Amino acid sequence: MTIEIPQSFWLYFTFFVLLLVDGLWCMLATRNLVRILIGLEILMKSVTFFLIAAGYLSGRMALAQALVITVIVIEVVVVVVVAGIILGFYRKHDSLDVGNTRRMKG
């Protein structure tokens, strides 16, 4: 079964790519761990948006809805764990500089 891609797909797709690039830029342009975490979140949001758009355009809204809710739950867990790790990082190095994560060699 193949689904015809409507013209409006490109509108959604452009917005998805913009958000994705935004998130990547946010992650790569800074040395602050918390800002990188925010960048990760923007990345995940862009993908969530794309899933909804894909579900809407392919007429599988119910499936897409279940997927998106699950993705949001997973995202929350990941944010909590990563924030905890950043906190541990801060306690250890007394700084949020990502340069501290480049000490291992080989």
Add this chain to the structure above:
Amino acid sequence: MSDLLLLVPFVAVVLLYLLPKRARTAGLWIAFGILALETAAAFIDRFATIDFGLLAPLGKLLGFHLATDGLSELVILCTGLVGMAALLVARRTLEDENEKFLFANLVLVAVVGINGIAMVRDLFSLYVFVEVTAVATFILIAAGRGDHVFEGAWKYIFLSVVASVLMLTSLGFFLLSTGGITLDAARTGLAANAPLAWIAMALFLCGLFVKGAMVPFHGWLADAYTAAPAPVSVFMAGIVTKASGIFALMRIAQSTLGGATPGREILLVVGAVTIVVGAFLSLTQTNFKRMLAYSSISQMGYIVLALGGDLRLGILAAGLHFFNHAISKSQLFANAAAIEKQLGTLDMDEMGGLGARMPVTAGTSAVASLSIAGLPPLAGFWSKLLIVLALWNAKEYAFAAVAILASLVTLAYFLSLQRRVFFGKPLEKWAGAREASVGLLVPAVALALITIALGVGFPFALKILMGGGA
């Protein structure tokens, strides 16, 4: 039974927290018992057909259902064995009771994820369980005491998120191109040669390559393994990376790609490059665990390479190498834990002549090294032979040659490891070094015996596997 494999570890985690503080030392043994049951479950005939339907409501909501086959049983068996070894190592290497309790809990959470990966039949549930395993592993690494734990955990997190983004984008494309996200729907889409479906498949494969640390996405693995506490690296090297990256690839190669040409070529090229790069990076290492980590990358490449060969033989060879490597590599990391505990260092330049002081560790590590390097009659020889045969049957002679030549490099770095650590004159510096305690030797000896037994009894094992249609 398949739903029990998810529910029992999950309920156990909840119940463990209800234990009074004093009784928490039992946590390690409860987790051990659950993993022993899981190992036994892999041997029960037709256990896949028993299903209590406890997860049916959830299945209706998300369209997810569980099914077991030979491949799932393989993962379940490996998880049980490696998990038990990791718990035994944890008992002797983690000092604090709280750390041991946390370790047992997180291992159970990761086991839920791994069992899920072994049994699901659609791409979204696969993603969910991969993520469950990954989150448990982030905490396991970061909860250690070493100098670099946050660095190792951070690199793993960073690349895991990239992998998640790739996999979820791919799911969006699958929805658009085939309207479904089950493995079968993806297969129909690929068979119809829909370009969007192939884009989606390529994105999903890239996500799994990150998770399985295939070159060029291998950067996180060596740091994560080296930084992680000893029992965590046993568990990660033994099963976590393999299940969440490599096994998912095996499942997709088996039920979705089905030997289609573009997919096969991707697997062949990525596998071959990973084998060669991993092996040569391994040659240059001086840290014991780091060398084992790069060796893991290279051996994962063998499994992926086998998937690009003749489909039926390739899956069988990949499965066997999966098992052999899970057993031998977790045993080598258990040996590393013994050495680290006795000497307080993992720098191979400082070691030498430890064979005389630690005969059991030296002997078992020699068995595992030679098995991974592919020396007959150990188990690793047979799986590598089958990989080469699978490639030969598919007329991929050049890739078969790469597989054979790279195993010489494997032998070279493992001999160099043995020579630098165990051979030679005992150094004055380590005159006080003793063999590790029995608790640390039990997992190493048990896993080494499995390697030897499977190697010697291989013709019988193969007959059972072929008869079972695995």
